[in-house]
Amino acid sequence: MSNASLLILPGDGIGPEVMAEVRKIIDWFGAKRDLTFDVSEDLVGGAAYDKHGTPLHDDTMAKAQEVDAVLLGAVGGPKYDNLDFSVKPERGLLRLRKEMDLFANLRPAQCFDALADFSSLKKDVVAGLDIMIVRELTSGIYFGEPRGIFEEGNERVGINTQRYTESEIDRVARSAFELARRRSNKVCSMEKANVMESGILWREVVQKVHDEDYPDVELSHMYADAGAMQLCRWPKQFDVIVTDNLFGDLLSDAAAMLTGSLGMLPSASLGAPMANGRPKALYEPVHGSAPDIAGQGKANPIACILSFAMALRYSFDQGDEAARLENAIEKVLADGARTADLMGPEGGTPMSTSEMGDAIVAAL
Amino acid sequence: MSNASLLILPGDGIGPEVMAEVRKIIDWFGAKRDLTFDVSEDLVGGAAYDKHGTPLHDDTMAKAQEVDAVLLGAVGGPKYDNLDFSVKPERGLLRLRKEMDLFANLRPAQCFDALADFSSLKKDVVAGLDIMIVRELTSGIYFGEPRGIFEEGNERVGINTQRYTESEIDRVARSAFELARRRSNKVCSMEKANVMESGILWREVVQKVHDEDYPDVELSHMYADAGAMQLCRWPKQFDVIVTDNLFGDLLSDAAAMLTGSLGMLPSASLGAPMANGRPKALYEPVHGSAPDIAGQGKANPIACILSFAMALRYSFDQGDEAARLENAIEKVLADGARTADLMGPEGGTPMSTSEMGDAIVAAL
Ligand SMILES: CC(C)[C@H](C(=O)O)[C@@H](O)C(=O)O
Numbered sequence: 001m002s003n004a005s006l007l008i009l010p011g012d013g014i015g016p017e018v019m020a021e022v023r024k025i026i027d028w029f030g031a032k033r034d035l036t037f038d039v040s041e042d043l044v045g046g047a048a049y050d051k052h053g054t055p056l057h058d059d060t061m062a063k064a065q066e067v068d069a070v071l072l073g074a075v076g077g078p079k080y081d082n083l084d085f086s087v088k089p090e091r092g093l094l095r096l097r098k099e100m101d102l103f104a105n106l107r108p109a110q111c112f113d114a115l116a117d118f119s120s121l122k123k124d125v126v127a128g129l130d131i132m133i134v135r136e137l138t139s140g141i142y143f144g145e146p147r148g149i150f151e152e153g154n155e156r157v158g159i160n161t162q163r164y165t166e167s168e169i170d171r172v173a174r175s176a177f178e179l180a181r182r183r184s185n186k187v188c189s190m191e192k193a194n195v196m197e198s199g200i201l202w203r204e205v206v207q208k209v210h211d212e213d214y215p216d217v218e219l220s221h222m223y224a225d226a227g228a229m230q231l232c233r234w235p236k237q238f239d240v241i242v243t244d245n246l247f248g249d250l251l252s253d254a255a256a257m258l259t260g261s262l263g264m265l266p267s268a269s270l271g272a273p274m275a276n277g278r279p280k281a282l283y284e285p286v287h288g289s290a291p292d293i294a295g296q297g298k299a300n301p302i303a304c305i306l307s308f309a310m311a312l313r314y315s316f317d318q319g320d321e322a323a324r325l326e327n328a329i330e331k332v333l334a335d336g337a338r339t340a341d342l343m344g345p346e347g348g349t350p351m352s353t354s355e356m357g358d359a360i361v362a363a364l
Numbered sequence: 365m366s367n368a369s370l371l372i373l374p375g376d377g378i379g380p381e382v383m384a385e386v387r388k389i390i391d392w393f394g395a396k397r398d399l400t401f402d403v404s405e406d407l408v409g410g411a412a413y414d415k416h417g418t419p420l421h422d423d424t425m426a427k428a429q430e431v432d433a434v435l436l437g438a439v440g441g442p443k444y445d446n447l448d449f450s451v452k453p454e455r456g457l458l459r460l461r462k463e464m465d466l467f468a469n470l471r472p473a474q475c476f477d478a479l480a481d482f483s484s485l486k487k488d489v490v491a492g493l494d495i496m497i498v499r500e501l502t503s504g505i506y507f508g509e510p511r512g513i514f515e516e517g518n519e520r521v522g523i524n525t526q527r528y529t530e531s532e533i534d535r536v537a538r539s540a541f542e543l544a545r546r547r548s549n550k551v552c553s554m555e556k557a558n559v560m561e562s563g564i565l566w567r568e569v570v571q572k573v574h575d576e577d578y579p580d581v582e583l584s585h586m587y588a589d590a591g592a593m594q595l596c597r598w599p600k601q602f603d604v605i606v607t608d609n610l611f612g613d614l615l616s617d618a619a620a621m622l623t624g625s626l627g628m629l630p631s632a633s634l635g636a637p638m639a640n641g642r643p644k645a646l647y648e649p650v651h652g653s654a655p656d657i658a659g660q661g662k663a664n665p666i667a668c669i670l671s672f673a674m675a676l677r678y679s680f681d682q683g684d685e686a687a688r689l690e691n692a693i694e695k696v697l698a699d700g701a702r703t704a705d706l707m708g709p710e711g712g713t714p715m716s717t718s719e720m721g722d723a724i725v726a727a728l
């Protein structure tokens with residue numbers, strides 16, 4: 001594996017704690033599997049704002065463009081709630097996504113056997129659940145212009161613009177179909193084509209990409225509100241879901257919560273291939289910065305560690321090593337290792353953030 | 365009760381079937397409780413398109429503006445899927461909402477004891493659940509301009525505009541606070557103020573209305589993605605939720621599904637008071653037109669009948685009579701009456717749509 005470079009951005013809240021555990025894993029792969037990474041670390045979010053007055057310094061942005069993969073912890077916290085919109089912690093993350101052009105956000109919603117009881121859903125509804133939400137990440141209402149708060153007559157009006165070009169829809173649809181081929185070969189595309197013209201274009205382009213290049217994949221379309229319902233009713237009906245930035249934000253969070261495994265879910269945000277063939281990539285846990293438990297050793301590092309496993313698979317073509325890491329995590333859980341969020345009535349061995357990291361290293 | 369006029373728009377799919385049962389209930393109130401309504405009936409959605417080539421004829425629109433309340437069944441069906449956007453069944457419903465200026469959509473998500481087992485959620489998570497989602501219904505991305513599919517360079521782009529004025533936010537916030545005062549005095553407002561400027565304005569105005577006129581109501585703010593998560597995790601943490609048109613569409617559908625009582629959930633869409641003091645109003649079940657079971661006597665008429673109960677309460681100030689109807693429905697369910705969708709492992713008396721209507725009349 002040549003010149004594998006990683007930029008680590010721990011961010012805010014529990015970000016630094018969980019990232020410290022990822023570093024143990026990275027070190028293990030370097031020492032034992034000869035997978036060495038050139039690791040650098042920098043600030044993002046509130047942490048960057050505190051130091052530089054901006055949630056992402058230009059130097060950090062430039063570094064992110066150069067490395068093979070970025071690993072991000074989490075951003076945000078009540079301390080920054082009243083900052084101006086333009087310097088909120090979230091803007092750092094959004095800038096990374098946009099400028100790296102990470103258009104395909106892969107969010108697995110998987111239910112870990114050992115944790116099925118944690119779901120608010122009945123066990124038979126979630127046990128064995130394994131779906132993948134592909135969320136468009138660089139366009140739509142997150143970035144469309146015009147946007148802002150304007151004076152109009154004698155009052156103000158808040159405006160945002162949902163905007164999708166054919167090529168933006170085309171490329172994320174391809175990502176979804178490619179993924180589906182490596183899974184159960186089924187894609188469900190979600191929009192509100194009954195209400196939004198951008199949804200009509202979305203549906204049309206997804207269908208066209210399918211008919212022209214992926215006729216072997218089973219494709220269905222669903223209105224996003226019905227999709228939210230069906231995710232809550234019987235999520236196992238889905239394999240790959242492809243949807244826009246805003247719907248993907250809500251639907252993937254709902255799906256993640258349904259699994260009961262929120263502290264366990266990683267994500268990958270992928271862009272176009274770079275000169276070396278690797279895709280531009282950023283990996284981060286689905287969970288947030290959890291300021292209420294930050295600094296107490298209570299956070300579950302697994303989602304962040306699994307994000308590194310996704311990096312091994314999608315950036316460095318090390319699927320076997322990714323599986324090795326995932327298996328180690330399953331073993332540790334099966335043996336009863338539990339951070340606070342995983343502690344249920346059936347007990348287990350209570351572990352701090354760093355004890356969990358150590359247990360995973362030991363299992364490797 | 366003077367000059368109580370009702371316009372009935374059965375619409376498509378199971379709409380006509382469930383509305384036939386509502387008419388039995390209306391007749392009963394006329395005969396036994398001296399609550400007489402001047403009822404007229406007309407077409408909406410696909411049914412209107414089939415006859416007039418438009419999903420809502422101008423004459424029907426004019427009638428809707430004059431009556432005290434509109435009762436709508438459901439619109440849409442696969443037959444109309446390929447119609448041009450401008451004449452899709454949904455446009456009829458959207459035109460009613462917009463031209464009647466029905467800005468506050470009240471969507472109760474309630475779990476009926478007899479049906480708690482139908483939820484995909486664990487019983488303790490949903491039993492006794494009773495929340496109210498207040499969805500803004502006449503603005504936001506549903507109606508904002510510019511919108512459409514445009515040529516740009518050598519490709520097309522789909523555009524929709526999210527747009528909220530201060531006064532639009534102000535009035536729906538007031539509806540939510542008023543409702544909360546008659547319930548558990550708690551409002552949670554949901555937006556994406558971390559990403560959208562329209563969400564920033566939303567949060568600010570809701571807070572201002574609260575501080576100035578409803579300081580006694582407990583107010584919290586939540587990002588809509590976190591809201592979707594929390595609804596799935598522990599919905600009972602909420603009392604009244606207020607949110608915009610698009611988020612309300614997804615969140616209320618998810619909440620409805622969580623209760624397990626989808627065939628049971630009514631909704632009210634309310635506007636400003638008319639000259640006679642009654643609000644402009646449209647009542648409709650939350651469920652859709654269910655084309656797959658239309659015409660087979662399988663549909664559950666209860667959501668539509670409960671929508672009429674909401675009309676009694678919100679349009680005609682007949683809260684006691686509404687409660688009488690709601691109690692009759694509870695009794696019928698407790699006695700084991702079950703339409704097909706309510707048939708669970710514990711059995712019950714299977715009933716057709718019309719048998720269920722008759723049973724409710726008998727219980728009255
Ligand atoms: C932090 C926030 C900007 C972000 C988003 O809305 O995309 C988050 O909710 C996510 O889903 O990654």
Ligand SMILES: CC(C)[C@H](C(=O)O)[C@@H](O)C(=O)O
Nearest residue numbers: 194195225440454457458613
């Ligand atoms: C039928 C459709 C236009 C409508 C909407 O999106 O508002 C429906 O989903 C609803 O929630 O009432």
